[in-house]
Amino acid sequence: MGKHSAPNPQVAAPVAPTAPATFAHAGGAAAAQQPVLDVRHIEKVYGSRNNVTRALADVSFTVMRGEFVGIMGASGSGKSTLLNCVSTIDAVTSGNVLVNGADVTAMKSAKLTRFRREQLGFIFQDSNLLDTLTARENIALPLTISRVPAREVLMRVEAVAQRLSIKEVLDKYPYQMSGGQQQRVAAARALVTDPAIIMADEPTGALDSKNARLLLECFETMNRDYQATVLMVTHDSFAASYTHRVLFIRDGRIFTELRRGTSTRQEFFERIMEVVAMMGGEGSDAL
Amino acid sequence: MLFKLAWGNVRRAGRDYLVYLLTLTLAVTVFYAFNTISVQVDIAGVGAQNPGMGETLGGIISGLTVFLAFVMGFLMVYANNFIMKRRKKEFGLYQVLGMSRGQVARVMTLETVFVSLAALVLGVALGLVLSQLMVFFTASLFKTQISNFRFFISPSALFMTVGCLVAIFLVTLVFNLRVVARARVIDLMSAGRQNETIKARNPWVSAAIFVLGLAAIIVAYVRLLHDGLPYDGQPEAMQAFLITTLIVVVGTILFFFGLSGFLLKALQGARGLYWRGLNMVTIRQLAAKVNTVSFSMAIIAMILFLAITSVTTGMSLASVMNSTVERGTPVDYTTSVMYYSQAIADEWNADPTISGGEGGVTFAAPTEPVDLMAMSANQTLNADTPDAQPFDLASIAGSYVQVDAYDSTPRGASKPLVTLKDLCDAVDMPLPAGTESSDVDSLGLQVISASNYNDYLAFRGMETLDMPADGYTLLSDMGETVNRVYDAVLKQGVELDLGGFKLHPVQDHVNADASVFVNSMMGMNSGTLVVPDAVLAALDLPPYTSYLLVNYAAGANDPESDAYIAAPRRYNDVIDAAGNIVGGWGAEATRSTTYESVNSMNGLISYLAIYIGFVLVVACAAILTIQQLSGVSDAGKNYRILSELGTSTRQISHSVLSQQTIFFIFPVVVGIAHSVVALSVIVDLIELFGGLTIAGMVSFTALIFLISYGGYFCVTYLMSKGIVRDAIRARHAA
Numbered sequence A: 001m002g003k004h005s006a007p008n009p010q011v012a013a014p015v016a017p018t019a020p021a022t023f024a025h026a027g028g029a030a031a032a033q034q035p036v037l038d039v040r041h042i043e044k045v046y047g048s049r050n051n052v053t054r055a056l057a058d059v060s061f062t063v064m065r066g067e068f069v070g071i072m073g074a075s076g077s078g079k080s081t082l083l084n085c086v087s088t089i090d091a092v093t094s095g096n097v098l099v100n101g102a103d104v105t106a107m108k109s110a111k112l113t114r115f116r117r118e119q120l121g122f123i124f125q126d127s128n129l130l131d132t133l134t135a136r137e138n139i140a141l142p143l144t145i146s147r148v149p150a151r152e153v154l155m156r157v158e159a160v161a162q163r164l165s166i167k168e169v170l171d172k173y174p175y176q177m178s179g180g181q182q183q184r185v186a187a188a189r190a191l192v193t194d195p196a197i198i199m200a201d202e203p204t205g206a207l208d209s210k211n212a213r214l215l216l217e218c219f220e221t222m223n224r225d226y227q228a229t230v231l232m233v234t235h236d237s238f239a240a241s242y243t244h245r246v247l248f249i250r251d252g253r254i255f256t257e258l259r260r261g262t263s264t265r266q267e268f269f270e271r272i273m274e275v276v277a278m279m280g281g282e283g284s285d286a287l
Numbered sequence B: 001m002l003f004k005l006a007w008g009n010v011r012r013a014g015r016d017y018l019v020y021l022l023t024l025t026l027a028v029t030v031f032y033a034f035n036t037i038s039v040q041v042d043i044a045g046v047g048a049q050n051p052g053m054g055e056t057l058g059g060i061i062s063g064l065t066v067f068l069a070f071v072m073g074f075l076m077v078y079a080n081n082f083i084m085k086r087r088k089k090e091f092g093l094y095q096v097l098g099m100s101r102g103q104v105a106r107v108m109t110l111e112t113v114f115v116s117l118a119a120l121v122l123g124v125a126l127g128l129v130l131s132q133l134m135v136f137f138t139a140s141l142f143k144t145q146i147s148n149f150r151f152f153i154s155p156s157a158l159f160m161t162v163g164c165l166v167a168i169f170l171v172t173l174v175f176n177l178r179v180v181a182r183a184r185v186i187d188l189m190s191a192g193r194q195n196e197t198i199k200a201r202n203p204w205v206s207a208a209i210f211v212l213g214l215a216a217i218i219v220a221y222v223r224l225l226h227d228g229l230p231y232d233g234q235p236e237a238m239q240a241f242l243i244t245t246l247i248v249v250v251g252t253i254l255f256f257f258g259l260s261g262f263l264l265k266a267l268q269g270a271r272g273l274y275w276r277g278l279n280m281v282t283i284r285q286l287a288a289k290v291n292t293v294s295f296s297m298a299i300i301a302m303i304l305f306l307a308i309t310s311v312t313t314g315m316s317l318a319s320v321m322n323s324t325v326e327r328g329t330p331v332d333y334t335t336s337v338m339y340y341s342q343a344i345a346d347e348w349n350a351d352p353t354i355s356g357g358e359g360g361v362t363f364a365a366p367t368e369p370v371d372l373m374a375m376s377a378n379q380t381l382n383a384d385t386p387d388a389q390p391f392d393l394a395s396i397a398g399s400y401v402q403v404d405a406y407d408s409t410p411r412g413a414s415k416p417l418v419t420l421k422d423l424c425d426a427v428d429m430p431l432p433a434g435t436e437s438s439d440v441d442s443l444g445l446q447v448i449s450a451s452n453y454n455d456y457l458a459f460r461g462m463e464t465l466d467m468p469a470d471g472y473t474l475l476s477d478m479g480e481t482v483n484r485v486y487d488a489v490l491k492q493g494v495e496l497d498l499g500g501f502k503l504h505p506v507q508d509h510v511n512a513d514a515s516v517f518v519n520s521m522m523g524m525n526s527g528t529l530v531v532p533d534a535v536l537a538a539l540d541l542p543p544y545t546s547y548l549l550v551n552y553a554a555g556a557n558d559p560e561s562d563a564y565i566a567a568p569r570r571y572n573d574v575i576d577a578a579g580n581i582v583g584g585w586g587a588e589a590t591r592s593t594t595y596e597s598v599n600s601m602n603g604l605i606s607y608l609a610i611y612i613g614f615v616l617v618v619a620c621a622a623i624l625t626i627q628q629l630s631g632v633s634d635a636g637k638n639y640r641i642l643s644e645l646g647t648s649t650r651q652i653s654h655s656v657l658s659q660q661t662i663f664f665i666f667p668v669v670v671g672i673a674h675s676v677v678a679l680s681v682i683v684d685l686i687e688l689f690g691g692l693t694i695a696g697m698v699s700f701t702a703l704i705f706l707i708s709y710g711g712y713f714c715v716t717y718l719m720s721k722g723i724v725r726d727a728i729r730a731r732h733a734a
């Protein structure tokens, strides 16, 4: 299971010098294919009897291979809940989540663990690196867990670190790295297994603008050079402007959707700001 | 309100408190159960055999309990500090929320009271059960029959236990209040774990430290095996021993200090192993913890070493007594008289406080031995009571023999004719371990005549010895180390020159069975020279000791005869024909009392060894458990990340298990290694009394220890699994 045909990082093509600001990738190219992610009418309810929170209500959407999708919404709108449900960290109350056609909501825990290991990559707001391991070891972890041979592990780690420009921190511990470096190491860790979808929950949330930009460029590289499918939760319009498509969530429902199409990042950013303002200014605090 | 808060806290911090509660409960249980020893001894029927045994044991045990209460108290304070450290933040928060420091302190106190009370109730309940069961154990230790089993509660033991618990409680409280007093709001800011603890040492340096520690340990082993124990207390030997001890302590600490670094380097060398599964996580977690726990691991290894060594030595001594008591008690009853030397008689005569001055008594060195059977009539049965009567040993005696031993220093001479050291030199052997005292030159062997010895052999029903005019032989019933020397002397045909008489051995080895002159649980005859009668007469040696060996007329171990001997009796002076006091009665023993005291001795030693060993082992295991649990919950976030990365709970548990196995196994392995080396040296000392046997009792005790240590290990692992499971379940976001 989990063997799909995306290119191996170690044999990836050399970097094409593309200016991120003018990069315009058409999501439509992949539209004809089967979706990597298919979310169908999911609902998530927290609490019991007298104290119920409906965090998600009837959410449906699809993501194609190679897409870079953003999820925006105010704090408490259910973004993290959505990501956690999709990423199998949390169980849905009802509805289905299909990854590459396989229904994860029906999976038993052992199978789920394996699925998560082979098909998904995660990046969180706090980098979630193991504080006892070096960057190299942190990146290698998903591979060693899957029993990839040591030689290949080290080669793949080197390759992905090279691509994300973090080679110089490979032998440092998390506490010796800046927040931005930590996040890029976390991104490398998510990418190294060549997963079907990479999910990021407010990855730039704890970063200053320079480091945030570096990380977002990192995501672009992953998406462009590795054809990685990325699903990124953010409440930052600037971060969202790096994506191809933005889903807006309010009160646990999809409020609207915005496609970048052929517009530049600057144009897309302005369109996102418009929607945020229209949503009642709730999201404008994010800027 | 505070009450509710405290109760809630105890329940919430349940896991942390659980280990604390477990250990305290165990301490209370063990304290109570062992302190009921005087009652147990009664019920187990030990008292009937050895009146006063219960009080003696009870006294020793309660003294010991105070000492062990200190050990336990220290442990509880340590366990408690772990809990407190983790809750500093919480106390800061209470203050932020507007609680006064006094109120926080009261919450804290109430929490400690809850846990201590729970431990007391649980512990005493378990202790009551355990003490009933221990009666059977005690009976088997002391080899007695349970006379009338009944349920019992010992108020004094209860009192002792509560006393210790209150003391521990007070100490813990003082520490806790200090933590509360110091909890500043700033602790809230510097929330979470400090990263310093993660900073791994340079693994190369660690590995070097490890190798250094290992080398030091090996050096200490070699030194100890070479030098042996400093029995004689010589300053140089003591100094050498102290240095060896220091080396091994430092070596042990370095060993654990560098252990994880070494493991890290060693495993990284094997790339295929390191970059596989969670191996690198396991080893890195170990390395991260080393700063905080390496020192206590070293201490625990040393404590385990002490526990193993003392328990094994104690129990071996006990079993040595068991194996030698049969040989050491050949007859129903023995008694002896020790004669005064001329020097002592002169000194005492000159001292009016001893001789009574004018009209007092006169002391003298005897010209010849007295007749002990006749002299025993000098003793008074039931003295100072209406039915006082002379002691009539002849009335119960069947066959008997008297052995007269002479001092090997002739009258008027200052040096003995033959000493153990002379004999060692003659066969070119070192002095046996334990005999290297500084006055070994001046201590001579005692001498008996061949005809007297043949009387003894005939009485024992053994073949008599043909002694030519230039013959001699040696007797000793001590253990291997001394007898090896005598055997060599006889075998090599060493010629003895006794005041001009040149004597040659008539036997080629010492017959230890035919060397016993007094009933005792261990060897008492450390060297006797048998010479022809003519030689003895010509040497003019003063009488030294006379032994009287008696078999009862009414048959071996006749209870009535034993009772006659056991009756209260006054030992009057031993006088010669002229009425001078020439000696005093020495030790007397019946076969039955010797056997009983061996059993009691055995029981006593085993009892103490198990008690001390058990408490120490439990203390060590508890410390490891507490450290491990706190380590696991500190690493909870890491385990959650692993789970999110798609590691199965089984793999994570496996990693935790590996870490904990290393933590629990290494101190034991090092402790055992130290013990094996130390014991191999101690064995020499015990051999002096008849050889070391690892008896069933030792293995039984080892089993109990292993079970309790292993039990802690299992508890640690199971609880860790729970902590990991909770950490994984905790949702990441929100």
Ligand SMILES: Nc1ncnc2c1ncn2[C@@H]1O[C@H](COP(=O)(O)OP(=O)(O)O)[C@@H](O)[C@H]1O
Binding pocket: A046, A047, A053, A054, A055, A073, A074, A075, A076, A077, A078, A079, A080, A081, A082, B731, B733, B734
């Ligand atoms: N474990 C939980 N238990 C109960 N309610 C929760 C839990 N996690 C999140 N919620 C609630 O669900 C809603 C959505 O939360 P979340 O998805 O974290 O929002 P955000 O968009 O800020 O990431 C919020 O109202 C939050 O209070």
Ligand SMILES: [Mg+2]
Binding pocket: A079, A080, A081, B733, B734
């Ligand atoms: Mg969130």
